[in-house]
Amino acid sequence: MSFFGELYLRSTLPFLSEAVTAREVEYLERAFADVPGPAPVVDLGCGHGRHAVRLNSSGPLAGRVIGLELDALSLSMRRTGFPAVQGDLRALPFQQASLAGAYAWYSTLFAFTDEEHVHILREVARVLRPGGRLVFQTVPYERLVESPAAAFQQTLPDGSVLEEQSRFDAVTGRDEGRRTLTLPTGRRLTASYAIRYYPLAELTRLLESTGFLTAWVHGGLDGGPPATRSTDLIVGAALRSR
Known part of the structure; x- marks a missing residue:
């Protein structure tokens, strides 16, 4: 996806x-x-x-x-x-x-x-x-350097559950993560991303x-x-x- x-x-x-x-x-x-x-x-x-x-x-x-x-x-x-x-x-x-x-x-x-x-x-x-x-x-690049790892889970107003984990590599400047959204019906949407910070x-x-x-x-x-x-x-x- x-x-x-x-x-x-x-x-x-x-x-x-x-x-x-x-x-x-x-x-x-x-x-x-x-x-x-x-x-x-x-x-x-x-x-x-x-x-x-x-x-x-x-x-x-x-x-x-x-x-x-x-x-x-x-x-x-x-x-x-x-x-x-x-x-x-x-x-x-x-x-x-x-x-x-x-x-x-x-x-x-x-x-x-x-x-x-x-x-x-x-x-x-x-x-x-x-x-x-x-x-x-x-x-800001410096903000990600200070906190390179992130993870959270939250229930959204419609009852969906959002989960995400990411890690920033200061050498490459890329923050790579994976996000999963589980809908109230049980359907799961999941995908990876990579964003460059200079x-x-x-x-x-x-x-x-x-x-x-x-x-x-x-x-x-x-x-x-x-x-x-x-x-x-x-x-x-x-x-x-x-």
Whole structure:
């Protein structure tokens, strides 16, 4: 079974409250407030559209957001109020220099191999207009180094039981885990995943090698700098002049 699909949706949606989404949307509105229109901004890996639907309805990106999602189930469940296309991050279905910006949340850009991450960022650079902006959120490498092993079990509101074990390898920078969701019917959904987390200096070099300049690095939605206890690493990058 693919990790991103029914398993991911059923096990993740209960934790994505409207309050959390609202705070993330407020951050993204600030991040793109000065990006000139009318070219679109794409939600890379939009899922069911919790960010896109809000951003497209009001504020600085109203009427400008388009979603991109590979998983057909997520697209079938997406909220109404924004356009979306089915597509792969590794082959973006957009013309060169056609977008004003792009954003991705929850390490969406880094669930592939190192080589594919280079290709994905080059694809994003290809479709952005001069001066275009990329914003993405991930988890600080240092936080995972401090707590490399994780395991938990929790009963979700619908009675499903969620179990997960993961271990982070500081040498490879990869967090590998396995998630199992047992539904009230007894049906079990299980899949493995691997996500790459880069030290900030390495991430900066990766962005520079694929056509970007780092504009800011935040440690949380309040826009403050990264700190020892930061739970987020949010990066804003600008496309270099071609």
